[in-house]
Amino acid sequence: MTAEPTTVAPAQAPAPGSPPPAERERVSAFASLSRVMIVAFVRDRSALFFVLLFPLMFLMLFGTLLKGASSPHAKVEQVGAVRVLDSVQGEARAGLEQVLTITKGDDEAAALEKVRKGDLDAMIKEGPDGKVVVRYSAADQVRSGSVQGIVNSVVQQANQAATGKPPAFVMESSQVEDGSLKPIQFLTPGLLGWAVATGAVFGAALTLVGWRQKKVLRRLRLAPVSAGSVIASRVAVSVLTALVQTAVFLVVATTPFFGLKLTGDWWLIVPLVVCATVAFMSIGLLAGSIAKTEEAANGISQIIVLPMSFLSGSFFPTDGMPGWLEAISQALPLRHLVTASQSVLSRGGGVMDALPTMGGLLLFAAVMTGISWKLFRWED
Amino acid sequence: MTAAISADGIRQRYGDVQAVDGVSLTVEAGEFYGILGPNGAGKTTTLEILEGIRKPDEGRIELLGLAPWPRNPKLLRRIGVQFQASAFFNRLTARETIRTFGSFYGVGPKAADAMLERVGLTESAGVMTDKMSGGQAQRLSIACALVHGPELVFLDEPTTGLDPQARRNLWDLLRDINAEGRTVVLTTHYLDEAEVLCDRVSVMDRGRILRTGAPAALIREIDDTVRISVESGQLPIDTARELLTAAGAETTSLEDDGVSLSLSTRLPAPVLSVLADRGALRGLEVRGATLEDVFLQLTGREYRA
Numbered sequence: 001m002t003a004e005p006t007t008v009a010p011a012q013a014p015a016p017g018s019p020p021p022a023e024r025e026r027v028s029a030f031a032s033l034s035r036v037m038i039v040a041f042v043r044d045r046s047a048l049f050f051v052l053l054f055p056l057m058f059l060m061l062f063g064t065l066l067k068g069a070s071s072p073h074a075k076v077e078q079v080g081a082v083r084v085l086d087s088v089q090g091e092a093r094a095g096l097e098q099v100l101t102i103t104k105g106d107d108e109a110a111a112l113e114k115v116r117k118g119d120l121d122a123m124i125k126e127g128p129d130g131k132v133v134v135r136y137s138a139a140d141q142v143r144s145g146s147v148q149g150i151v152n153s154v155v156q157q158a159n160q161a162a163t164g165k166p167p168a169f170v171m172e173s174s175q176v177e178d179g180s181l182k183p184i185q186f187l188t189p190g191l192l193g194w195a196v197a198t199g200a201v202f203g204a205a206l207t208l209v210g211w212r213q214k215k216v217l218r219r220l221r222l223a224p225v226s227a228g229s230v231i232a233s234r235v236a237v238s239v240l241t242a243l244v245q246t247a248v249f250l251v252v253a254t255t256p257f258f259g260l261k262l263t264g265d266w267w268l269i270v271p272l273v274v275c276a277t278v279a280f281m282s283i284g285l286l287a288g289s290i291a292k293t294e295e296a297a298n299g300i301s302q303i304i305v306l307p308m309s310f311l312s313g314s315f316f317p318t319d320g321m322p323g324w325l326e327a328i329s330q331a332l333p334l335r336h337l338v339t340a341s342q343s344v345l346s347r348g349g350g351v352m353d354a355l356p357t358m359g360g361l362l363l364f365a366a367v368m369t370g371i372s373w374k375l376f377r378w379e380d
Numbered sequence: 381m382t383a384a385i386s387a388d389g390i391r392q393r394y395g396d397v398q399a400v401d402g403v404s405l406t407v408e409a410g411e412f413y414g415i416l417g418p419n420g421a422g423k424t425t426t427l428e429i430l431e432g433i434r435k436p437d438e439g440r441i442e443l444l445g446l447a448p449w450p451r452n453p454k455l456l457r458r459i460g461v462q463f464q465a466s467a468f469f470n471r472l473t474a475r476e477t478i479r480t481f482g483s484f485y486g487v488g489p490k491a492a493d494a495m496l497e498r499v500g501l502t503e504s505a506g507v508m509t510d511k512m513s514g515g516q517a518q519r520l521s522i523a524c525a526l527v528h529g530p531e532l533v534f535l536d537e538p539t540t541g542l543d544p545q546a547r548r549n550l551w552d553l554l555r556d557i558n559a560e561g562r563t564v565v566l567t568t569h570y571l572d573e574a575e576v577l578c579d580r581v582s583v584m585d586r587g588r589i590l591r592t593g594a595p596a597a598l599i600r601e602i603d604d605t606v607r608i609s610v611e612s613g614q615l616p617i618d619t620a621r622e623l624l625t626a627a628g629a630e631t632t633s634l635e636d637d638g639v640s641l642s643l644s645t646r647l648p649a650p651v652l653s654v655l656a657d658r659g660a661l662r663g664l665e666v667r668g669a670t671l672e673d674v675f676l677q678l679t680g681r682e683y684r685a
């Protein structure tokens with residue numbers, strides 16, 4: 001050790017003036033940051049569970065429970081003679097029995113008890129004044145509604161036949177979807193949207209907070225790694241995760257057991273999911289910019305994702321929402337992802353159904369990223 | 381040849397605390413430079429400003445002839461940094477960590493593994509960074525600072541938390557990289573470390589540099605002071621004070637901590653004869669001045685690391 005400054009040339013330091021291999025470094029920084037995030041994700045058992053397995057379990061659970069639930073086929077018990085029903089014979093009878101299973105009995109109290117327990121959907125009898133009485137439970141409104149509808153139409157037809165004149169007004173209704181539109185057609189896009197939102201929001205928020213807490217962000221600032229490489233690699237990994245989720249969902253849902261039938265331009269789900277991932281990541285970025293600890297980031301993300309999923313119709317349809325909730329729902333990116341992916345996966349929607357949604361999702365991402373930018377901190 | 385670092389009039393305030401209060405320093409290329417000071421002296425803040433990760437309230441800085449602020453990727457390739465607290469990615473092993481840092485600079489996995497070997501972590505290469513001991517993490521953190529062969533290396537308390545053996549090994553490593561021509565700037569609490577490693581040190585306290593120079597030169601400035609200590613209990617401290625005054629042996633400090641009676645003096649001969657007369661020489665130690673005395677003289681306070 002000498003007190004004199006040595007003049008030995010650094011052994012490995014780049015010679016001054018030689019062009020820095022910046023391009024190669026950029027690619028290699030992107031690749032290795034992506035690798036770091038994938039490895040950390042795969043090693044994080046609970047993240048893996050909540051992002052990949054948990055939504056899939058929901059799909060399989062709901063898919064199994066609701067299998068065939070939308071068929072209007074209902075079970076009713078006819079107590080005693082009911083003329084309008086008994087008079088339906090021949091071809092009309094066969095048609096009726098396709099939608100209603102009619103058993104006959106004469107113990108009214110026992111039949112009512114069965115309705116209460118849910119073993120029967122309704123009890124039908126003829127009142128002393130000739131009225132047709134339908135007793136149903138409000139527990140399953142879809143079923144009871146369809147029973148009432150069917151019985152009502154039978155009564156109308158009988159009335160009309162009694163007049164001997166052709167009907168003045170007729171309504172003809174039929175579903176726009178083919179007859180096979182089963183719950184899985186709605187469940188898959190809804191739950192997939194929820195899964196993608198979970199993965200992207202948590203991925204962005206936890207990476208940001210985790211790296212800030214562990215001082216990795218600061219350390220990266222002192223390495224020749226551009227902010228672009230960091231952001232690009234995070235987006236790439238999140239998009240990859242979302243596409244894996246999509247693939248797994250579609251593979252499972254289209255198995256004969258669940259029976260998802262993909263419609264024409266279903267491949268549009270890919271660009272939709274990509275745009276939605278970017279939009280969800282921007283939410284995660286905001287959560288991560290606000291949160292100081294990983295726990296806080298987790299909590300904030302949870303508080304955003306779960307209500308957003310309910311309001312967006314990920315779990316059940318949002319048709320009956322009051323106006324103000326509907327307005328909130330319309331502002332959520334997940335709502336638009338769910339609607340658009342139902343359209344392309346199940347309703348035969350095409351490019352024109354997906355494009356505006358994609359644009360909206362990207363716009364949303366731009367706005368949120370702008371807000372996060374203002375709140376962004378490199379260190380605590 | 382441009383200096384590795386030249387800084388002029390750096391100031392940084394945090395609320396009420398003036399963490400750095402007008403620091404100016406020049407580090408020559410190839411020099412081994414130490415910043416020495418107790419907790420809260422402003423070492424880390426100074427280092428962060430030099431590295432370019434913190435913008436000072438005031439002051440002008442050049443690293444290798446370039447301004448470190450705003451962020452300059454060309455410069456970043458030529459410097460290596462180790463933070464006081466380790467900064468590792470979640471859920472990676474030591475080997476994955478060093479390879480990742482290497483890749484940012486276009487350093488291949490072989491060279492990265494060689495760096496791991498150099499800090500003696502080959503056997504722990506497969507250990508997750510959050511499962512490493514403090515000393516292992518410290519060494520990995522240093523390896524990450526050195527992986528790309530930087531010209532200028534900043535190390536913030538590199539030997540804190542190391543066992544004596546690991547500390548020696550690290551000293552050897554730091555000497556080696558300095559011998560390769562790299563400039564090394566480190567902060568430390570340890571006076572012996574600064575004395576052993578550094579070409580020059582700056583003694584820092586309360587945000588100011590009190591003195592800069594080669595450790596030997598700083599000590600020589602006060603080398604007429606000698607510290608003498610004997611086992612406690614042989615001579616009551618009051619008696620000692622009287623006898624020493626009577627003998628004309630001036631002392632700059634005299635204390636008994638219950639283990640030893642120790643004093644500093646410029647005239648060791650009369651002190652030793654007083655002690656010998658009273659037969660109080662058990663456990664006698666006499667040593668020349670150290671950086672500790674330099675610090676004492678500069679601040680009027682005992683050095684507490």
Ligand SMILES: Nc1ncnc2c1ncn2[C@@H]1O[C@H](COP(=O)(O)OP(=O)(O)OP(=O)(O)O)[C@@H](O)[C@H]1O
Pocket residue numbers: 394395397398399417418419420421422423424425426464
């Ligand atoms: N981010 C911060 N915000 C507020 N005050 C700070 C911050 N960082 C440091 N300080 C204060 O500035 C002063 C100098 O701190 P600094 O970390 O530079 O000291 P140091 O010499 O590195 O100490 P140590 O030996 O403990 O590492 C301290 O009083 C500290 O409390």
Ligand SMILES: [Mg+2]
Pocket residue numbers: 423424425464536
């Ligand atoms: Mg410090």
